[in-house]
Structure formats: structure tokens, C-alpha cells
Amino acid sequence: MVLEQVIADAFPALHQTIGDKPLIYLDSAATTQKPQCVIDAVSHYYEHDNANIHRGIHTLSMRATNAYEGARKRVATLLGASRPEEVIFVRGATEAINLIAQGFARPRLAQGDEILITEMEHHSNIVPWQIVCKQTGASLKVTPILDDGTIDMDAYKELLTPDVSIVSFAHVSNAIGTINPVKEMCALAKEIGATTVVDGAQAVGHLHVDVSDIDCDFYAISGHKMFGPTGIGCLLGKYDILQEMDPWQGGGDMILAVSFEETVWNAVPFKFEAGTPNIAGAIGLGAAVNFIEKIGYETMESKEQELLAYGRGVLQAIDGVKLIGASEHNAGVLAFTVDKVHPHDVGTILDSFGVAIRTGNHCAEPLMKRFGLTATCRASLSVYNNTDDLDCLGSAVKEAIRILG
Ligand SMILES: Cc1ncc(COP(=O)(O)O)c(C=O)c1O
Numbered sequence: 452m453v454l455e456q457v458i459a460d461a462f463p464a465l466h467q468t469i470g471d472k473p474l475i476y477l478d479s480a481a482t483t484q485k486p487q488c489v490i491d492a493v494s495h496y497y498e499h500d501n502a503n504i505h506r507g508i509h510t511l512s513m514r515a516t517n518a519y520e521g522a523r524k525r526v527a528t529l530l531g532a533s534r535p536e537e538v539i540f541v542r543g544a545t546e547a548i549n550l551i552a553q554g555f556a557r558p559r560l561a562q563g564d565e566i567l568i569t570e571m572e573h574h575s576n577i578v579p580w581q582i583v584c585k586q587t588g589a590s591l592k593v594t595p596i597l598d599d600g601t602i603d604m605d606a607y608k609e610l611l612t613p614d615v616s617i618v619s620f621a622h623v624s625n626a627i628g629t630i631n632p633v634k635e636m637c638a639l640a641k642e643i644g645a646t647t648v649v650d651g652a653q654a655v656g657h658l659h660v661d662v663s664d665i666d667c668d669f670y671a672i673s674g675h676k677m678f679g680p681t682g683i684g685c686l687l688g689k690y691d692i693l694q695e696m697d698p699w700q701g702g703g704d705m706i707l708a709v710s711f712e713e714t715v716w717n718a719v720p721f722k723f724e725a726g727t728p729n730i731a732g733a734i735g736l737g738a739a740v741n742f743i744e745k746i747g748y749e750t751m752e753s754k755e756q757e758l759l760a761y762g763r764g765v766l767q768a769i770d771g772v773k774l775i776g777a778s779e780h781n782a783g784v785l786a787f788t789v790d791k792v793h794p795h796d797v798g799t800i801l802d803s804f805g806v807a808i809r810t811g812n813h814c815a816e817p818l819m820k821r822f823g824l825t826a827t828c829r830a831s832l833s834v835y836n837n838t839d840d841l842d843c844l845g846s847a848v849k850e851a852i853r854i855l856g
Pocket residue numbers: 480481542543544545546573575576621623624625650652653673675684814
């Protein structure tokens with residue numbers, strides 16, 4: 452069987468109809484579909500190994516602990532972390548960035564300090580910094596982007612002044628798909644001694660990421676955007692920095708000893724994992740890492756790049772369709788508008804043809820504003836898509852224009 456079919460067959464949710472039309476899923480930037488191996492790993496845990504971790508000496512608890520810690524090792528290896536302890540399980544990229552903002556930034560920032568982000572950030576990489584600015588008196592600066600959806604690197608360099616303490620940016624934009632030059636951006640930030648945070652939520656499901664090579668201080672990921680379950684993600688941080696940090700939340704498992712007089716924190720990474728974590732989610736994420744490694748990033752990237760070029764061709768051939776921020780280095784996002792038709796109406800008509808896309812501001816209101824828009828249509832690709840999906844997208848968009856345009 453050709454690889455394409457093997458991949459498509461691995462995703463049970465893709466094999467259904469919406470009304471009488473086969474589902475065409477083009478919303479992977481919102482969340483990817485889950486391969487059977489991930490679903491099986493989660494079910495297997497609940498059916499056979501369900502127990503709390505780290506605390507029990509009985510067999511189930513040990514099995515659950517081994518599976519959970521095994522998943523940590525799988526993530527560390529996939530992303531090139533120096534050691535598994537550099538991987539902290541959290542709910543997703545949102546929680547990872549909030550952990551950095553509250554656990555790292557808040558105790559270290561004061562009036563006069565600056566946090567530098569970019570104009571293309573997801574709200575998850577804007578609002579946590581706004582909160583910490585309010586708490587500490589620090590201020591937020593924003594690097595503009597160019598018309599082609601890339602970061603204005605000249606402006607970035609100018610904005611990197613000595614007052615900048617933290618620089619935080621997306622590896623890949625969720626709204627327009629731009630792949631940012633994160634290694635270069637981190638190196639420039641290091642020159643002024645800033646701490647670097649990369650929001651990798653949209654990267655790891657598409658690109659080979661090596662945090663040691665990028666040399667960032669923190670890297671945030673979301674399990675559900677890389678074929679894993681919802682409600683699980685990771686914060687990767689340099690070990691020395693994690694050791695210096697105080698915990699963010701208190702509770703069980705993050706302590707070594709508790710008395711009313713004094714409490715001693717557990718070691719990294721456990722001091723950041725208070726309470727019972729999402730054990731099944733972590734195990735599912737470990738299975739998602741196995742899936743990615745089985746397919747291989749090379750295959751994923753080349754397939755998605757072919758589909759992206761094809762999809763751009765399909766949409767550009769339609770009168771009235773305009774691609775937004777279609778940069779050269781793009782991780783499979785087709786952002787577009789349709790003349791005289793509101794994105795929500797396009798999305799509704801497309802759904803009636805079984806085509807699932809995302810419409811709206813994509814949790815990136817400042818980016819929409821940059822392009823003079825309030826909303827766009829976004830078709831986002833993954834390894835299970837094919838050119839037929841994009842032909843269906845094109846036909847459905849033409850229908851939307853015929854009906855509403
Ligand atoms: C670029 C980016 N950052 C952060 C997030 C937040 O991820 P989560 O909601 O999984 O925490 C998303 C989700 O869409 C995203 O696309």
C-alpha cells in the first residue's frame with residue numbers, strides 16, 4: 452500500500468461523511484486528527500494500567516509511572532533536549548507560556564524592563580506577557596511584520612535594546628503559517644542577554660525541531676497539534692534555568708518534604724508538576740511521538756510543501772480569492788479572503804460540502820489588524836491530506852462565491 456494510504460488509514464475520524472459528503476479535514480492548525488496508535492495508547496492505559504503515578508509501589512502505579520516517564524523521554528529525544536528533566540508536562544502551549552510568565556518572568560522583572568514579542572503572535576503569546584507587565588511594571592514591545600507575513604528583521608534588531616529582558620515569538624504562525632528564523636532570532640536576543648521563549652505550538656506537527664540547535668531558553672508545545680490528545684503539552688526549558696526557578700503552583704508531587712514551618716521543593720521537572728497530571732494525555736503524546744518518528748519529518752515536510760504549493764495554485768486560480776501572508780517559508784497554512792463574502796459564510800458553505808476549515812481571527816487579533824482585516828478563512832494542512840482535498844476546497848469556494856458573491 453502506498454504511504455499516503457497508510458497514513459490516511461491511520462486516522463479513523465477522517466473516514467466519515469458530513470451529511471452525504473466525505474469529510475475533508477483542513478483544520479489541523481486548530482487541532483490535528485489522532486492516529487489509531489494514540490487512541491489505543493490512551494485506551495490501553497485506562498483499560499490496563501490506570502493508577503496514579505510516582506506515589507504507589509503497586510504494579511499498576513509502577514506501570515503508569517513508567518509509561519508517563521517514558522513519554523517524557525520520547526518528547527525529549529524528539530526535540531533534542533539535553534535530558535528528559537528538561538521536559539515539563541503541562542496542559543498545552545498556553546499553560547507553558549503562562550508558567551514562564553509567572554514562574555520565571557514575574558519574580559525577575561521590574562519597571563524599566565521590556566518584553567519583546569511580534570505582531571504575528573497567538574493570543575497565548577501576548578496576554579500572559581500583558582498580565583506580567585501589569586504585575587511588575589515591565590512593558591511590552593512588538594516587532595512588526597512585513598506584507599508577505601515575515602518578521603521585519605531590521606525592526607527586530609533595532610528593538611533589541613539592552614532593556615529587553617525577555618523575547619518571545621512563534622516558531623510558526625498559526626494564522627498564516629510563516630516559519631520564523633528562530634535560531635537567528637534567539638542568537639540575536641542572546642547578544643543583548645535576553646531570555647528567549649519560542650512558542651512551538653504550530654511547529655512540532657510539521658517540522659523537525661531541535662531545541663539544542665535553536666538554543667532557546669524555553670520552548671512550548673501543544674500535544675493536540677502534533678497528533679496527540681488534547682489537554683497535554685510540554686514546556687521545555689534549559690535545565691539550569693529550571694533549577695533556578697521557584698515553582699509556579701503548589702500541591703502534591705512537587706515537594707520533597709512539607710511541614711508548617713518549611714517545605715522543600717521536589718527536583719526538576721517534578722517541582723513544576725503539582726497535583727495529578729494528565730497521565731493518559733502524556734502517554735498518548737508519547738504514542739504521537741512514535742507516530743511522527745515512524746512517518747519521519749522528511750516525508751511530512753516534503754508532502755506538506757507539495758500540498759501547500761498545489762493549494763496555493765488552486766486558490767489563486769479563483770477570481771476574488773486573495774491569499775494573506777503567503778510567505779515562502781510556510782508550514783502548510785492557506786490563509787485567504789474571498790471578495791464580498793464574509794469568512795464565516797465561506798466556512799458555513801464549505802461545511803455543507805464536507806470541507807472543514809477555520810474562519811475568524813484565529814486568536815491573533817493584532818495580526819488581523821495588521822492586514823486590515825477582522826477575519827480570514829484558513830485551510831491548514833497535515834500529512835494525511837492530499838491534492839483531492841484541495842480540489843474539493845477549490846470547488847467549494849467557487850460554490851460559495853456563486854451562491855453569495
Ligand atoms: C501559535 C500558537 N500558540 C499557542 C497556542 C495555544 O495552544 P493551546 O491552546 O493548545 O494551549 C496555539 C493554539 O492554537 C497556537 O496556534
